[in-house]
Amino acid sequence: MTKITFIEFNGTERSVDAENGQSLMRSAVDNLVPGIDGDCGGACACATCHCYIEGPLAGKLPEIGEAERSMLEMVEGVTAASRLACQITVSGDLEGLVVRTPQSQH
Amino acid sequence: MSANVVIVGGGHAGGQAVASLRQGGFDGDITLVTAEQSLPYQRPPLSKAYLAGELPRERLLMRPSAFYEGAGVDVRLGIEVTGLDAGHRSLTLSDGGQLTYDHMILATGGRPRPLPCPGADHPAVHYLRTIADVDAMRPRFVPGACIVIVGAGYIGLEVAAVAIKHGLRPVVLEMAPMVLARVASPEVAGFFENVHRGAGVDLRTGVAVSAIEDRDGKAVVVSTAGDRIEADLVVAGVGLLPNVELAQAAGIDCDNGIVVDAFCRASASGVYAVGDCSNHPSRLYGRRLRLESVHNALEQAKTAAADICGKPLAYDQVPWFWSDQYELKLQTAGLSQGYDQVVIRGNMAMRSFAAFYLKDGRLLAVDAVNRPAEFTLAKRWIWDRKAPSPQQLGDDSIEAKALAV
Numbered sequence: 001m002t003k004i005t006f007i008e009f010n011g012t013e014r015s016v017d018a019e020n021g022q023s024l025m026r027s028a029v030d031n032l033v034p035g036i037d038g039d040c041g042g043a044c045a046c047a048t049c050h051c052y053i054e055g056p057l058a059g060k061l062p063e064i065g066e067a068e069r070s071m072l073e074m075v076e077g078v079t080a081a082s083r084l085a086c087q088i089t090v091s092g093d094l095e096g097l098v099v100r101t102p103q104s105q106h
Numbered sequence: 107m108s109a110n111v112v113i114v115g116g117g118h119a120g121g122q123a124v125a126s127l128r129q130g131g132f133d134g135d136i137t138l139v140t141a142e143q144s145l146p147y148q149r150p151p152l153s154k155a156y157l158a159g160e161l162p163r164e165r166l167l168m169r170p171s172a173f174y175e176g177a178g179v180d181v182r183l184g185i186e187v188t189g190l191d192a193g194h195r196s197l198t199l200s201d202g203g204q205l206t207y208d209h210m211i212l213a214t215g216g217r218p219r220p221l222p223c224p225g226a227d228h229p230a231v232h233y234l235r236t237i238a239d240v241d242a243m244r245p246r247f248v249p250g251a252c253i254v255i256v257g258a259g260y261i262g263l264e265v266a267a268v269a270i271k272h273g274l275r276p277v278v279l280e281m282a283p284m285v286l287a288r289v290a291s292p293e294v295a296g297f298f299e300n301v302h303r304g305a306g307v308d309l310r311t312g313v314a315v316s317a318i319e320d321r322d323g324k325a326v327v328v329s330t331a332g333d334r335i336e337a338d339l340v341v342a343g344v345g346l347l348p349n350v351e352l353a354q355a356a357g358i359d360c361d362n363g364i365v366v367d368a369f370c371r372a373s374a375s376g377v378y379a380v381g382d383c384s385n386h387p388s389r390l391y392g393r394r395l396r397l398e399s400v401h402n403a404l405e406q407a408k409t410a411a412a413d414i415c416g417k418p419l420a421y422d423q424v425p426w427f428w429s430d431q432y433e434l435k436l437q438t439a440g441l442s443q444g445y446d447q448v449v450i451r452g453n454m455a456m457r458s459f460a461a462f463y464l465k466d467g468r469l470l471a472v473d474a475v476n477r478p479a480e481f482t483l484a485k486r487w488i489w490d491r492k493a494p495s496p497q498q499l500g501d502d503s504i505e506a507k508a509l510a511v
Contacts, residue, residue: 022165030170034129039404041148041168044478045428045437046401067435070478073507074486 002095006033009103018090024099025049025085035101042086047071048105049085050078053097060093077102108134111414112197112205114187114352115139115213119381119403121146121168123211126411128177137180137205139187139197144237145171150400152240153264154430157247158272163237190356192374209414212364212372212379213407214349216398221256221342225318230325231340234261246339249273254327254337256315258285260429261343263298266307267431276307277335279327281314281344289438291448294461294473298431301457305432346398348383361385363396368420370410378413380406389422390488391441399427424488426481433457437481440471440488449500452477460484462499469493479506487511 001017006028008014018027028036028049037048044067053061061083064072068087072078085099111127113120116138124138124146140146147166155161174181182199189198197205218233220226232243247253251274255262258280269276280287284295285302302309310331318340319326327335350360359365359373363385370378370386381403385396402425409421429436434457442463452459460480463471468491472484483506487493494509 026165032169032173032176040400040428041150043150043428043430045426045435047482067478071482073479074482 002090002092002097004090004094005096005098006035007098007100008035009101020091022090023086024051024088024090027090028085028099028101033101035105036085037105038086040086044068044071044084044087047075047084050075050102050105051083051085052079052081052100052102053083053088054081054100055098057094057097061088076104109208109414110135110137110206111209111211112136112207113138113211113213114197115211115215115349115381115383116142116144116146116181116183117213117215117381117403118146118149118168118400119213119215119407120211122404122407123213123380123411124174124177124179125169126408127414130411130415130417132411132415134208135180136178137182138174139182139185139199139205141184141186142236142238143184145169145174145181145183147237148400149235150428152237153234153261154268156237157234157240157244157265158268159244166237187352190352192356192358192377195376208376210377211407211410212353212377212383213381213403214352215382216346216348218342219345219347221315221318221344223315223317225320225325226342228318228320228325228340229323230337231318231342233342234265235346243339243341247272247274251275251338252277252336253339253341254279254325254335255341255343256327257281257343257345258309258311259288259343259345260286260427262341263302263431264429265341265343266302266309267305270305270307271432274339277327277337278302278307278309279313279315279329280309280311283312285309285311289442290473291442291445291461291463293448293450293454294475297454297459297475301432301434346382348396350383353377353379362394365394368409368422369413369418370406370421371413378410380410386421388425389420390424395425395441397425399425401426424485426485434475435478437474437478438471439474439481439485440469442471442473445470447496449496451480451500451506452502462493462496464496467496469499477506483507483509 016031025038040046146168186200364379426439445463447464449462460474474481
């Protein structure tokens, strides 16, 4: 299990014990964290799991793939810190990761 | 006492309705009645990773059981609604129970169309709609087995791709002259036919099933071409019949689904219908639609919930779908029916292209294969009713996002 902290747009913080091997999106949904939708179930087909990840741990994330990059380009409020949570797999490397969620996923 | 909601059906739409009601501030009682023995789960993996045995059952759930407990939802698993009295707003259940509602969301979905041929009740014949369906076919879904797939729609083609990867020998029989006949152009259908044949699928178009016979427990599929194909497993994916019977018997308007308005309201007071079972108006296409897609189910559930929460928002979306076959990701936006022009962008041989469908110069839809940028952009162009010219659409030397609208 890896500790991940989700911070909502309104500043509410929630730390969860995320299961290693699951996607960040699944960890959020399964732990009832609001702000991440994952409408397509993690198929990189909807961009409703958009989140922002910064700081030193961001360097431990897998590189953005082409499909993820294309989906992100169309999302509102995209920044250099933007990722799709369904494309990130939780592992011990990400212990203490801080994930911010946008105001809206639509 | 605050109002209560009864949700009939625990698929994508039913599951989303629960979440959207609570997120929208609804604090009355919510009861979710589902005929399945499972909390709402994702259907797309059933014909992909779950069939392939790569995804444990628990990972299919849309939300964990803790969610429903925390949200104070009364979930009735394995219970069917056997009767509806719309005038008295009451329901009878298969366990003898009764429910009354202030608001009811019909999210009854659909059931697979049965094969219409003699012998369709052979034990080797399976459909693919539920977790139980896949669990039932799994013992016969083993390497070396001969599987006859009837219907080359999304389900049939996805099963064929998994079958090949899993070491089965699939024969696909499609009644129409081409695969994906209801949804794709000859160009795109031809592409998928080549991919499947190249992968080893014995694909036969223009062939239907006349009968299914038995030979020592194996099924013998008799085709209209006169072939007799012995099969360990027959999987039929020949369409979905909307579950409208409950509504119909209660006098609620139905016509290719339960008829609803832009707010998902059906013809009886307090009743909504969402997802695969609903027939709704499309502002974008100027006609009524019944869409079988995850996106439609989720968005209609959100629409119904918003109306119940007193914040109505008309349903207005570009339909979109996806299908994963082999390493190909097909993403479709819009509806192509009635097109008079197809523009191909990219390279079919490289398995990276988009087919744009236009009518009278207006972009209706796109089929994108491994082209997520074109898919996402086209979804916006269709919505805006403003797209690059056909010539630009076909010019792959310009980056998609640089195309002038």
